[in-house]
Amino acid sequence: xxxxxxxxxxxVTAWMTGVAWFVALVHYPLMADVGPDLFPPYEKRHQQRTxxxxxxxxxxxxxxxxxxxxxxxxxxxxxxxxxxxxxxxAIWLSTFLVQVPLHARLERGFDAALHRRLxxxxxxxxxxxxxxxxxALSWLVQR
Numbered sequence: 569x570x571x572x573x574x575x576x577x578x579x580v581t582a583w584m585t586g587v588a589w590f591v592a593l594v595h596y597p598l599m600a601d602v603g604p605d606l607f608p609p610y611e612k613r614h615q616q617r618t619x620x621x622x623x624x625x626x627x628x629x630x631x632x633x634x635x636x637x638x639x640x641x642x643x644x645x646x647x648x649x650x651x652x653x654x655x656x657x658a659i660w661l662s663t664f665l666v667q668v669p670l671h672a673r674l675e676r677g678f679d680a681a682l683h684r685r686l687x688x689x690x691x692x693x694x695x696x697x698x699x700x701x702x703x704a705l706s707w708l709v710q711r
Contacts, residue, residue, distance in 0.1 A: 570641045577632040578704040584625050585701040588694040596687045600680070607678040615671050626663075629700075630656050643710050652703050655696045662693050 602610045637653040640646045670686045673679070 570639070573632060573635055573639075574641055574644075574704075574707050577629070577636060578701075578708050580625055580629045580632060581697070581700045581704045584622070584629055585694075585697040587622060587625070588690070588697045592687075592690055592694045596683075596690055599674075599686075600678075600683055602678070604678050608675055611671065611675045611678075615675070626660070630660065641707070644707050648703060648707070652700055655700045655703075659693050659696050659700075662689065662696075667693070 599607075599611075599614075633649075633653045633656045636644075637649045640649045666689045667686060670682055670689070674682050674686065
């Protein structure tokens with residue numbers, strides 16, 4: 569069971585890391601090219617479709633990180649489980665305190681300054697997910 573949880577955790581975390589990098593390098597930068605008339609409905613659909621994709625993955629990742637924090641697998645130091653959980657908490661805080669409010673404001677219309685803040689602030693989540701992936705993948709190697 570523990571090996572399965574470690575593998576599932578690594579898979580979900582790696583998937584979210586890939587999504588974060590795609591959003592950082594492709595999706596968010598292209599938002600500036602949508603155009604002012606089409607941007608509000610585009611942003612609304614973006615939020616709906618993105619939530620449909622990432623909400624289950626982020627929830628699974630958080631649940632698996634919590635499980636690994638409470639039940640650290642043999643051979644994995646407790647501080648690494650704590651670090652992984654702390655990174656998940658940072659990602660969730662950033663998502664709901666920074667990115668979600670920025671998306672809500674952008675839904676009213678494109679604003680270059682808000683868009684820049686969205687792009688820049690997302691890099692913090694991308695870095696956190698990348699660190700989580702490296703950590704999770706190292707656990708697969710350690711086992």
